[in-house]
Amino acid sequence: MSSFKELNMIQWRQTKVKYILKKWLPISILIGISSGILMSLFLFFIQMVEITVRTFLFVPLAVVLAGIVTAFLVKNKFKEVEGPGIGYLIELKNKQIEIPPRSIYTRLFSSGISLGSGMPGGKEGPAFLMGGGLAYTIGKRFNLNKEDLSLAVTIGSASCTSAIFSAPLGGTLFASEVPFKRDIDMDIYLPAFIASITSVITFFIMSTYFLNITSLKINIETNIPFIDLKWIVIVSIFGLLLGLGSLIYNKLYLELNDSFSLIHLPYQKILLSSLLGAIFIWISSLITDNPLMLETGFTFINNIANNIDSLELSQLMIIFTFKAVIILFLISGGNSIGIFSPSLVLGGLLGAMFAIVTGLSLYTGEFFILGMAGILAGTAKTPISSMVLILEITGLPQMIFYMAIVTTIVYLASGETGLYPAQLLDRREALRQKIETKNYLAIVPISSIMASDVITLNPQVTVEQAKKKFEGSRIHTIPITNEENKIVVGIISSDDLNHLDENELLENIMITDVVTLTSDLSLQQALQLVLSSGIEHYPVVEKDSKILEGFITLRDILGAYLEQELIFAK
Template structure:
């Protein structure tokens, strides 16, 4: 209760500087909570893996360079006898526990994919309970801990998002603040569990869109991710997840990384189609109860794990083997496709887990395979297996999730190796260019304009009811046709404005000039070239009585960022200027007034009361 009262003291004020301080503090709180949840998830997942696979299944699984265990419980349990391939039954048991727990105890936690978080953001989900948070911690331990092919990223993102939503409801925060805390939760959880705070923050703001970002939340996301990562790494160490040798970049390798980017794009598309078909067409149309559907997926998994147990769980240890160059070409090829099927059966049937870790596995194998193939033909590629494996991870992650910046930064942080930044940039750019029209997350929209939560801010119908006279700036800085181009640059440095109307001695508009026009003039001629020599004489104007919608359409049509406002009766007499920023400002004011007045978007009479 004391903590709640303290937080209320923070949120009950609404001054601008208090608002900034409030989000700073709440970002820290979310970071601490999501970091604690990540510690609990990591510990329990490791514990269940030891019980299911090592103790019950008798299956030794290699670990990656930076993953540690707090406990070794299997060594303290009584020995049991094992029959051959007993480990193949573990995923079925774990999947059955997953389905029963969801059906009877926590139906709201029925999916742990990252797509649930994306959908929650775009559809303004408002509820989260402590039961859901704890269920989302336990469920992946059943699925992934028993050997199901899935990852920790989906559950961690969902746990963090649920924490953010729960806290925002507890404190009765605004819709915008709720979305920010949701992002903070995702950033904190992902940044901690992958020991990549920068990558976790970028993931949280980038995964929501195919071609956009939630940039307003980036600072709170950074804060939450830093706090969460610091807490998590204090317990499990600061060593990156994967150990990689030093890589010395050579331009000769660029062709190989380019080919890897293309291959990652092709396989990403194949995986997305396979995943969607398995999830929607096979398990979605079966009509099987959620109690038994994950177990059915685990049964489909049995033939795969009997031959290739490497695909069980997250498989980070086997990725480490690929980085070290210890896997032969044939095994690399087979593991790529077996992991695709195994993940589709596990997650597509309703198992609790994400596709991030499987994408790391597939991408790592693909990168190692590409290095082996090039190395067998070109000697200069010999010894570059580790770099190609790392770059393959980032390229394949980009291909399925449309997160190029996240992939570059997070993979470099997960490997503790920034020598591969240039190769990562090369492959990721190519993959993104070839796959940005597809995604494994159905709720991921193209940009902010297509997001329901931002549609109100960007909707053009509001602008129909606002006149230009309500938004334009009457204080116009003008130039004379006889002014020099150097004067334009001086004004730009003084005001920051990129364009200026040009008027004659009678105050009539005769043209418009922009900084872009001046930048084409050689520096030594700036003082001699006059404004009249380079100004545009085709002046696009708008009248005070026109709507902002009409003004915006003119800007879009002619590709300009400002309009000269002139008198309707005298089109050459300038009375002001209207910029895109003026329209955005008017739109935001209108949206806030609509919300505060609780009126429908079509009723705009109150807007003119301020005049």
């Protein structure tokens, strides 16, 4: 069995290296260049719409018109333009559903109109979806199979996200982390990182030499000491409060989303939400003459972040309240804008208000940045990429320690609820979904891969005798059977025997609630069961008599799965 497993792992590593060097490298570079060009055109289009709106239209009216455009597209079966984009792509990717090539240009048009109109949404959601659609289309040209197309989607979404923020490391990590609530997909990280670097370089060339595009530039200096006990306590308290704020924000978004879903036709909820958003934009312009209220996108983030020290608490509270209400209405109703960037703004404003309320007004800029990273970790369930992305955007590596504290606490305090219902818990859940579609696994019986020559113990054996049995073998878990009929009555591991009386009988200490597999199961069925149970060692018994027939481990089963994947791929 050990040589079988070693051969499996060697073959699998060789296959991964071959994929990266021979297949993914040229595809990654092509996706990166295409993504950089696409994102520069996307941002340029948004700026042209913004100029047109500011010149000829009243912003609330422009918001309603943008909602009408999106509603018209949705009514005519262009489903890909509805909503923020990230959740939709996660769902398509996890279920390995085809991504329509038209999503590249339909999303560019609808999101460009919406964001340029004055809707305070994010560019990253549309960019994430367009990147996935672009990479899927390129992958089809290269005749990639379903599995590789799913990986290509990650590469495309990573490269477009990276280009938008000029943050290749953070963008790649975000695309790898956001499909899961508790996991990160590192299988395709290197090709995605290559594509992200390529896209950022391409975007820089396009935006610098061909198009005049506003980029995200946050210029804040920090005076917080690198490691200080007082600041660790303050930042931890802020993290807990922000975690609570993230939880409330997530639930409000999901509740509003459910409320809008009561409207039978999707295009009607888009029309209603855009109208409500426009009304609140108009009201906010009447209440305050602060020009920040009508700014959106990177221009708003740049101005609010770089002038945060000059804003009073009352101004911050007004901006936060209206922006939060407008954002929640517009995005919950299905408008074609992202929720990532608006969340960054709200988190930053919460951080600045926390600094002022606690008498730390000299550090409003620092808490603005901590709030940005923390809210992203709590809403998108991406603690690692949240920290890295904000560090890349701000260029403040000296804040990494406190940012790590905030993102970790917010992520834990905000619970499992996030902004993307399509997120899976971890890669095990993704594997379970994938296994359900692998019909060829159903013809492989686990009896063909289990160890049939099984070492056993009986309940009357002492701890001392059991230890000798373990010492004479390379195994760590042994099933315990009745001596008469070989029926499994318990199981014991070598760790269970530590610090016990040498004369104690196994029947008094063995685990009696044994999870077993039956020998008639297929590899597909066994995989689904073991991934759900979380146990690593399984006695294999005859279905009716429950007599022990073999022994199998999680590693054996996964090794056999990888071998079948290799055979099927060939």
